[in-house]
Amino acid sequence: MTKLRVGLLFGGRSGEHEVSIVSARAIAEAINAQENANKYELLPFYIKKDGAWQGPDVASQVLSTGEALSCDSKSNLWQFPAEAESIDVWFPILHGPNGEDGTIQGLLSLMQVPFVGSGVLGSAAGMDKIGMKSIFAQAGLPQVKYMALTREEIWSKSTIFAKCDDIEQTLGYPCFVKPANLGSSVGIAKVRSRSELEAALDSAASYDRRIIVESGVTAREVECAILGNDSPKASIIGEITYESDFYDYETKYTIGRADLLIPAPLPNSVIQQIQEKAIQAFTTLDCAGLARVDFFYVEATGEVLINEINTLPGFTSTSMYPQLWANSGVSFPELVDQLIQLALQRSSIPEKHE
Template sequence: MNRKTRVAVLFGGKSGEHDVSLHSASSVMKAMDPNRYEVYPIAINKQGEWLPGTDALPLLEGKLEEEHVEAISSQLPVLATASNGGGSLPAFRMNEIDVIFPVLHGTFGEDGTVQGMLEIANIPYVGAGVLASAVGMDKVLSKKVFRDAGLPQGEFTYFLRREWEKDSEAIIAKIESKFQYPVFLKPANLGSSVGISKAGNREELIEGIHLAIKYDRKVVVEEFIPAREIEVAVLGNDDPVASMPGEIISSNDFYDYNAKYVDGKSIIEIPAKLPADKLEQIREWAIKAYKAIDCSGLSRVDFFYRKDNGEILINEINTMPGFTQFSMYAKMWEQSGVSYSELVDRLIELALDRFEDKQKSFNSI
């Protein structure tokens, strides 16, 4: 009898998306077939401390049923704790962990930092690699890559926090010379719409900049585009496939954190009500964007569909999107014929396949 695949689920983190990660991780653990997998939770709390095994489970209180907690707890002796002088890190017995599922959103998880650590440790892991994670996370770099790939997008500019602190008037003048109000302001390296605001005048512009620089040293300014928001899920390694696109009809002025996770009033339509040729173009461009950053595993690619002329513009790519069974990524695949549990299975398979492929490359002469 083949032994079960041992999957360490890594979740939490120090980013502003910590709570989103907890929901995603609990959904992943619930979806794993106990006949196929042994699950080992590893949490990172908001202070950056690593909490392996039973120490991780309190963070999921109220998100996992008692039977899930009991099943996980019975498998945990394989995990130990080793001090590294700056908090605790999980000490893996390398032959007893098959793959890590890092369900981390935002900085310190989706940005290539954890992926780099796992590469050095030579452990298979789910999702994008170091390069794709870092580029996908940075809205400025990803926009530049998409531009070079020939993908149309809206106008943007950016500046650093240090530049704002040095000469805020020059930054304001630069923005007002390039754009008409309203504009969108975003931290360059954050997700889940944290720190994003819409500015309709100079006073709101300054307020939005102060909000954005709380979260990142780099701020992106984007033109306002009167558009519908279309998203598509991509799955795969070298030969990725795209789901049926869906549309977000936000309950707020734009799809902010509150509209995504709090009020529950936003409407999701899958498939999006667009002409068939537009839907197919969005799917093709999603795969093109995915390949442009050399992504693997999964991503959600977001587009604008202009209301005035039907033009399609790429907005951004998310290499570890919200991943509950109710998240847009999972819902789009469900409507495309792939269940949530099948998604989890496929992502683990893709991680192991990519790891095996990497072993074919020489690391030294």
Template sequence: MSKLKVGLLFGGRSGEHEVSIISAGAISQGLNANAEKYEVLPFYIQKNGQWMASDIAQQVIESGKPLEANEPNPNLWQFPSAAASVDVWFPILHGPNGEDGTVQGLLQLMQKPYIGSGVMGSSVGMDKIGMKMAFAQAGIPQVKYMAVTRAQIYSDPCVFPKLCDQIAAELGYPCFVKPANLGSSVGISKCRTHAELEAALDSAASYDRRIIVEAGVTAREVECAVLGNDYPKASVIGEITFDSDFYDYETKYTAGRADLTLPANLPDAVAQRIRELAVQAFQAIDCSGLARVDFFYVESTGEVLINEINTLPGFTSTSMYPQLWREAGIEFKDLVDQLVQFALERHTAPAN
């Protein structure tokens, strides 16, 4: 039986480029641990969008560092010839231009199976406003929020203070301002005053034309991994604790700033409720393969509120997603193998 050629696609044109490289390194090791089944073909997308294959892509994985790519790329549609021989794609492109349905659409046109959600699940899962609308429609409880556009912020200087007053009246302080389409906590601000809110909206508008503002909540932050296609399963629950004011980019990616408790110390009924809601969220936006779902647990009231879903979560050996499944008894190499098999299953299903 010949080996399946797995196209490991990483890097990409987003602020999470470096994280993607680290994830690719771990996945490459996991696939190589299944060497009797898979042959890994790495493909690295530089920050200017150029695809690099074979030796160069492997060098990036081994070094863990991106290639410099300051010049515009004139060859956006010229893919390495090795791409034609890929049997199944494993995209691990975090953030915009990779997790938002764009690359998924390209792989769909290639008519090859690929790991993870399709175009709709990826795009809705990336867009915090669309995601929250889908969760509301599905009846999944969440914090109060408001959607704001860049046009509202900059259209009329006289309107901006009134907009901030409206946000404060509806959501109160503290509140959180987030670009709608960025990952890894990029561009997120916690606001306690009118002045901080104005500055945060201005900052978020520099990242995205659509912005979401969420009410703050005093809660424990817990996460659940989901695995599967039509019959997804939820993992054990993990809890994130940190020493900063909130779980921002620096805290997330600085060693020693955040701790993970596995499994989280929760009442059985609460843990079960989180698992049920994680699967419900996964199905609400038509995910497939994998996702990590983040929640707030308000211990004083017993409420469980969904925060967000990540359709291509961090996949380093120490990332939450593989750790949650390791705690549930699935080792990294077996997890990678299952994801490839789910991709093949989805591709061969009618009307995939």
């Protein structure tokens, strides 16, 4: 049997470059595992921080060492390695901007080769917090209160004070200030006063031209993993607990700073609500393959509020997404296999049912 050539695409022009390398190493191991070795031939491709693509030889070295390569000012950003022409299915694991936001998905679509994960629409909508929340609101998914701002409004002396007044009156304190298009909690701040709000808005505007401010809520943070295309399935529910003020970048990626409870100790009725809303969010954005959907569970009122969807979640052996499926009966190598098969299914034209 001829093996399918899987192009594992990682690295990228994002602040989550190093996280992508860690995810790619775990996926490469799963593709090469005994269960998948007879099905797939792995060809890794590494995108440096300047956007230059590197072929399997260089990419394999990065996977081996786990270290990002330095950028070369002479890099040709528009030249793809020759091996890219032989790929049967792509497995992009590029977290954050320029990889999770529909840009690489558009490129792979133009290549006319199947790829793992959501297409342009689901990826772009899932990455942009303002667009995502607008779509969720239209779909009737309950959320915390939020407001959207632009960099121009924040950095303009004629509008910033009025905007801060609106935030205080509409959302109150504490509230969270976030860049609209960054992942892994980059640029996010929890604020409790006017001075902190102004500083956080200024900082967030340095990361992105569009900013979102969300009302704080006393709630448990729970997550659900989705797997599938047009008939997706939901995993069991996991919960994140931590001692820090909120789930920031340092807490998220420092060993021992946060704990994952799988399964989360929740009433069956709440579990069912979360699973149903996770699938609804996935299908509303026309996602495909995989996603992790994050929620707030307000125990005092019994409310389940959707926080966000992540269309290319962390994929290390200790990440929440694969752990949720492992505890739902799907091993890491099996999960990677299913995602590749889902990519192939999505690209094929189904037979018409009479």
